[in-house]
Amino acid sequence: MASVSLTRVIEKMKLENLTPEIDVKHVKITQPDINRPALQLAGYFEHFDATRLQIIGFVEYTYMEGLTDETRREAYEKLMTYDIPCIVFSRDLKPDPIFLETAIRHEVPILSTKKSTSDFMSEIIRWLNVKLAPCISVHGVLVDVYGEGVLITGESGIGKSEAALELIRRGHRLVTDDVVELRKVSDDTLVGSAPDITKHFIELRGIGIVDVKALFGALSVKDTQTIDLVIRLEDWDKDKEYDRLGLEENYTEYLGNKVVCHNIPIRPGRNLAVICETAAINHRQKKMGYNAAKELYTRVQNSLAKRREEDEDDE
Structure with missing residues (x-):
């Protein structure tokens, strides 16, 4: 207990x-x-x-x-x-x-x-x-991006820490790298934090341990953050069908709480930091009532309906 x-x-x-x-x-x-x-x-x-x-x-x-x-x-x-x-x-x-x-x-x-x-x-x-909330530890990186808690997960060595470092350089804040302690504060809220030992540190392969607070200042770190979005990084598979519209949300579950999850395929040339920023902003827009995918779907439906009306008028 x-x-x-x-x-x-x-x-x-x-x-x-x-x-x-x-x-x-x-x-x-x-x-x-x-x-x-x-x-x-x-x-x-x-x-x-x-x-x-x-x-x-x-x-x-x-x-x-x-x-x-x-x-x-x-x-x-x-x-x-x-x-x-x-x-x-x-x-x-x-x-x-x-x-x-x-x-x-x-x-x-x-x-x-x-x-x-x-x-x-x-x-x-x-x-x-x-x-005193129920707590588990997960492998990943937690970053505050425009006020949204983005949990970046994926296999070891796939580029989670590098993406977090680039996000920090772009003005966002690190909560924890490698190990994320998740606490279920309520049925709707998960809060992530860092273990005391690894707080404010990032591990970069080929460089070693980096102290983010010492390098980028106190504004670059944060002690706790709610989990609003999960980004799961995976190797690009040309045979796999990836979501290109986003009409339906995918979820992952921690401690019984569902969190929106995006599976992002990794291949050379993709800017992970920009993708994470865009995902966070898009998620924030959805919470505020605007969904770009649904807006596009509505425009397509209206365009088709308009064409049908024009065809009927021509007849």
């Missing part, structure tokens, strides 16, 4: 640790969802998912303030007996001494953020959804 260390969460979200006595190094977050334990503080624990990150907002905080010390101890004790990864107080609210005492005794880390409850919830859910 994918997990994120609580230490990483604290660093990313800039949280204040109110219980430094508790060792948080071994605490893991395994759920991208969060929970606001208002019902649990009121005594209702049916369907309580204790593995989620717990957030105390202004409503929960004011409810806790209205309780007597005895009721607080009882409510806090019952809540802390569950295996909770951590509890975060939003709006820079501070827990009462009884809450802290109970948390330390049960070794439940208590954290604090200055953000509002809604802002913190949306930010932490979005970030955890990416970090």
Whole structure:
């Protein structure tokens, strides 16, 4: 099961640790969802998912303030007996001494953020959804071309890295070369990123390893990118029939998500960078409602209909 260390969460979200006595190094977050334990503080624990990150907002905080010390101890004790990864107080609210005492005794880390409850919830859910999403590694190159995430795949040595290098020289941005880590953020979205070891590096046969960020600057690289289009490079086969109109989309599937895929035959003289640019722009036009292939088909149909009408008039 994918997990994120609580230490990483604290660093990313800039949280204040109110219980430094508790060792948080071994605490893991395994759920991208969060929970606001208002019902649990009121005594209702049916369907309580204790593995989620717990957030105390202004409503929960004011409810806790209205309780007597005895009721607080009882409510806090019952809540802390569950295996909770951590509890975060939003709006820079501070827990009462009884809450802290109970948390330390049960070794439940208590954290604090200055953000509002809604802002913190949306930010932490979005970030955890990416970090805890199902992930696979695929062989290919991922480049941001005019805002479209283009995943270039194909057999080793076919020219993927060279195409990416030319795209970078033309002002586009590299996400990763050779190994692409794909995460399923939602049923419609795949996000690609680079392994930490190979980030910003490209391997060119005959030259070796090239640091793209050092050579072309910070604007030439990007950490993550959604996968919008797959371009599969393959050796030219004169006996194979290739799509020349593009009326119907072909798809490939990763982690259950379908992505538009173009099979591009390679032969000497073809400019792969220009082909990738054109494919990205054409895909963007289709998303905006314009399809060149359908426009050509409509023109042909209208021309044929016009000729039929003229023939009928001549008769």
